[in-house]
Amino acid sequence: MNALKSFWKNIASLWSLIVGLQVTGKAFCGPQVTVHYPRQTVGPEGLEGFRGHMELVPSVKDPAIPKCISCMMCATSCPSKCLTVVKQKEPKPTEEQLKAMAEAEARGEKVKKLSAPKNPAQFIYDFSLCSFCNTCVENCPVGSIRFTTNVYFATTNKADLQMNLVERLAKQAASGKTVPGEKPKKAAKTETAQSEA
């Protein structure tokens, strides 16, 4: 009796094979779910939040110049050490200025030295090291650095992964393609970060 039962069970279990065929058959007739890449692309909706490589946010006045104040917060906090910010040198005082300064010194006044422009001379970002952790964005006091949603960045040359973001921004501005930045969201946070810097 038991043998018969198990015999029948074995036969009956073959039904599951037909059920399986039904499932795949239905999928065969159903629509496809993939995106045919070169002909179709994922819309901006699907890219929201995607972290591509970094870019600098242009300042409000000049789209070719980043908001960045070269405070080095991002470079020091980056766990992967992939950011290098080079500050601008103080500009050489012109003849007249030198003269004025010498005069001021002779008068015993406090000499006002020329200060360097705040925006960085160079901002090198190493895409090959970045871990997309968002630390730099969170720690930037002026909101000058952000992720792009560039999913299509691909290269066969390793040197392309070393990006000079200042240059990139200038190029973008020249071609009129800059994306304006938002206001830094958290005013309070910005202040504390600035004082720390």
Add this chain to the structure above:
Amino acid sequence: MTRTINPDYIRGDLYTQRFEQGKRENTLILNMGPQHPSTHGVLRVVLEMDGEYIVRAEPVLGYLHRMHEKMAEVKSYVGFMPNMGRVDYLHPLAWNWSYAGAVERLAGIEVPRRAEFLRVIATELNRISSHLLWWGAYLLDLGAFTPIMYAFEDREILMDILQRPTGARLTYSYFRLGGVGADMDERCLRQILDFVPYLRKKLPVYKDLVTDNVILRKRLEGVGDMDVDMCRRYGATGPILRGAGLASDTRLNETYSVYNEIDFDIPSFPETDAMARYMVRIREIEESLKIVEQAVAMIPEGEILIKGAPKPNWKAPAGEAYFATEGARGKVGVWVVSDGGKSPYRIKLRAPGFSNLSLFAEASQGTLLADAVAIMGSIDMVIPEIDR
């Protein structure tokens, strides 16, 4: 033409040589991996085989060792978080959580309530995606090609959902010391709520296609016994332990965060075979859906990160702390020792996969090669996590 073959080349590397000692006559030494299709990455198993039967098996680890523990000693507390997204690429949020939890315990940081719920939601979604991928890959091991594509289809939606708050699709570093990195807005929560019934509708289809399939059942039932005693001896946790019939889960047994406010079951199956472990994971997907649904309903308004959350130059108070969470593969533990400096003095990562894999050598003895593949898959290994 006579050819001389270098005798060292024949003798093989250190592992093979050691392994050969004491072998029986008439056995075949087979290197499965490190580039074998079913070892999922770079695990190597040295097998001594008698025909198709396995006499002895020995996993060889370390091909993917990336010294995460050592890296912690030179990084800041905040800067170590991205590493936690890369230890176990399938369930990174559990590692995120273990690390964040350990440091928070060390520094006595209270996490805001909304952040706790966000952590629960994100981690459970991540658990589902991890189980889905395991499901597909396991069936690939067993020779069915299609399920992994279906699994990826569902996973894709999950990744889209998680991409918006976390910014990543695979190696999340979403948690922060004292909260989470970003909020989930209304749209994101609605997407999650839409996903729950979607997957619930899909699961019966998968049951029809795979779980009920007679070929699969015949291959998994009674294969690879791992009973509670064995689990205890090797320190196995997670679905393996629950597949042995012990409903043990860190989420409830050593409850953390808000899990004790959420109503869910710990699935466990007493059969101790590969099928039991399979069923545990499938049921866990359902339970995770339940958790996500409740958590989204219960989520309060409020902060997502405490005020004055640790910055990169933050110094932890001296001391040590341990925090364990339930990952998709078992208990994920992080032990942090601090000497009061900017970076941890020592971090110990307890990877569940490491303990779980040690059961393989014993469980696979005397089985067929095909069974060994089935057992190995049922352990759900993620090699980077095992090697760390």
Add this chain to the structure above:
Amino acid sequence: MNAIPIELIHIVIAIALVAGFVGLNGLVLVWVERKVAGHVQRRPGPYEVGPNGLLQPLADAAKLVGKQLFTPDGSDKLVFWLAPIVSFLPVMPMFLPMPFSPFLTAMEVNVGLVLILAFAGLNILALCLAGWGSNNKYGLLGAGRAVAQGVAYEIPLLLSVLAVCFMTGSLSLTEIVAAQGNWPWQWNWIYQPIAFILYFTCGVAETNRAPFDLPEAESELVAGFHTEYSGMGFGLFFLAEYAEMIVVCGVATALFLGGWKGPGAAGAWWFLLKLYVLLVIMIWFRWTYPRTRFDQLLNLCWKWLLPLSILNLLVTALVIKL
């Protein structure tokens, strides 16, 4: 004196045509297989090369031909390179007695079935040689599996075929088709459903297709007997596998599904239609089921298929005698 007998010319032309048919069908089947796989998995499958990816198999073939032929260290060179040829060559004569239509049969042999089955047996030898010659443990295991599986499944296959031969009283495929009617319910699969199912199951196993693809089970044996083959060595095994699928399905069509006959105009196109339906079903199996285990496979054969086929044969004989 006519030095060249007309028969010889006939055979040479037939073999040339068969070679063309096999090659073309191989390409088409690769495309069908990948398309079915794609659609079952809800993706488009090959799409880029040619309209709807139609030229993809050609590109693949060109790639295979262009690859370096690699002979592994310590392998038995002669055996190693003999194997793919032994695997592919017997495929040609198997097509000779295939009754595409009453007028389109390459060679009328009154023991056509025996011819096909005999040459089909050679494939096992090829797999065995391949596994043995390549000096690879995975290859060896695959060869062992191939032999055990091939030998085991040959028996129920033969027995189920015999049942049909008993009914018709002939071993010629053309005659067996001729004995069947025009309508589906006049075909042999109605009279011999068990033999049909048995034959098809064994056919899947004989051609090493999933769920019985144990000799090349890639998650266990990497690629089984053809682990070490590259380029056209692999390509020949591949082509032979598809050709054997066509043979198995072609014989099934002739034996059980009425061959070229069908409602309306009978002809080769009915044969091809039925052939392709069976092939697609075979492909469909592959993309649905997990793989069986080796001992289960043999158990299935010796404990279920063999007794069933013997029983079926006895019942058939009894019914015919009455």
